[in-house]
Structure formats: C-alpha cells, structure tokens
Amino acid sequence: MNLDEMLSQPLPEVPDNGFSDRVVLRVKAHERRKWIEIAMISVLAAAVACLLLPIRAIVGDFAASIILLGYSPTFGIGAAVLAATFLVDRLWSERQLLQF
Amino acid sequence: MSESEWLALEAAKGDPAAFGRLVRQHQSKLRGFLLRLTKGNGALADDLAQESFIEAYKKIGQFSSGNFFGWLCAIAWSRFLMEARKRKLESLDELSEAGTDFSDDAPEPENASLIRHDLESAMAQLAPMQRAALTMCFALGLSNEEAAESLKIPLGTLKSHINRGRAKLEVLLGEWRKVAVS
Secondary structure: HHHOHHOHHHHHOOOOOOOOHHHHHHHHHHHHHHHHHHHHHHHHHHHHHHHOOHHHHOOHHHHHHHHHOOOHHHHHHHHHHHHHHHHHHHHHHHHHHHOO | OOHHHHHHHHHOOOOOHHHHHHHHHHHHHHHHHHHHEEEEEEEEHHHHHHHHHHHHHHHHHOOOOOOOHHHHHHHHHHHHHHHHHOOOOHHHHHHHHOOOOOOOOOOOOOOOHHHHHHHHHHHHHOOOHHHHHHHHHHHHHOHHHHHHHHHHHHHHHHHHHHHHHHHHHHHHHHHHHHHHHO
C-alpha cells in the first residue's frame, strides 16, 4: 500500500456513545438560557420604562380601555390561546431536538 | 444540494431537530479528525468536538451554502488552535494518550490495523498544520480549496504543507519499515 492509499483510508469510526445526546442537551440548555435572558431583559426594560416615563400621562385613556378589555371574556380567551400556542411551540421545539 | 447542506439551512431557519441530525451525521468524522490533531487524546478531542458543535449551532445563521463539514472543520480547527495556545502547543504531546513510539520489536505491518498504527505514529510527528491539511485532503475528502478555506490559509501554502507532510511521512515510514524488517 503506498502512502497516498494509506492517507486516503477513512478515519476509524468513532462510536457515538451518547456524544450526540450530550451536544443536544447543551444546545437545549443554551436555547433555554437565551429565552430566559430575552424574558428578563424585556421585564427589566418594561420596569425601567415604567419608572422613568410618565406612563399614566402617555397611555391615559388607552390604558383604561385596555383594562376594560381585560375584563372581556373574548379578549381573555384570545390572549390565553396565544400564550398556550407560544408555550406548545416552545415545548414542541425542545421535544423535536431530543427526538431527532 | 447535499443532505447536510439542506439540514444546515433548515437549522439556520430555526429547526433544532435538523441540527440534531447534523450532529449525529458528522460526530464520528469530526471526533476522528480532532483525535488525530490531539494525537489520540480522546477526552480532549471530545471536549473540542462538543465545543465546536455548540459554536456551530450559535453561528448556524452564518452558514450560507457549500460543504457543511468543511465549515464545521474550520470551527474545530480554530478551537484546536485556541486550546493549543492555551496549553502552549508542546504540552499537547504530553497530553496524548496514544503512544507515538514505534518500538524495534513492532511487527511488520501486514494488516490494516498495523498500517493504521504506523500511520498514526508517523502523523503524530508532523506539525499540526501538516496533520490537519493531510487529514482534510485525504481521509476526509475535502477539496484543496475547501481545506485551505477551513484552515484559513492560501491554496499555495496548503499545497506546500501537504508536500512537506508527505515527504516527512515517506521518510518516517521508510525508516520504520527498515527497522521492522531487520
């Protein structure tokens, strides 16, 4: 066997032995961390905005109508469906990642 | 478009399952490549492979088209260089688990595993860049252009690394064969 033939031999197969699962778990943890960070930043930004900006003056009647809307069953169901869809989508993504 | 390329583009669109399939498809080749770079240090090779896949996941949006495995190799190579700098390169020799000695009483290479042992021992004597270039272009089947891109060197430099590496391997393997025969 000449050198080129020796070099062209494929590398020996490395058995997976859970390696791929460990990578996927780390990817999943990374995704979760990213979502937590986004949520925390959003909450923080909202809190800062509430503290620094004259929210009542800005939103005024709009806020009042939103609060009224909150009492509406149709709006409540719609919001709940949206939240549930988002939650199911996230869970489905994570499940798929584990079951590839 | 290859299956890997399609999966990478799907992963870039936000399909995590596609990325999982890419990991399964390429883990053996990537770990084998890193195992050779680290001279048989399995634990270090696995750590580097894991970090490379995580980095690939974070950067998957930057993959546009082409050979996905070549792109992955570029990430793995830069991870290896970072680790080598951290460990000051030469300490990688001490870390290696695989023996790089070719003892006088070694049997004549008659079967594939002995030939592989000879080759791995000789490979371990090469500079990391020569090892990477030869492995990418021969064992992993990347084109010269893809390998040069992955190693971030000009094509001419890659060819000279390959030529120097081959010449050194010829000498090493020739010397060992003489010892084995006598």
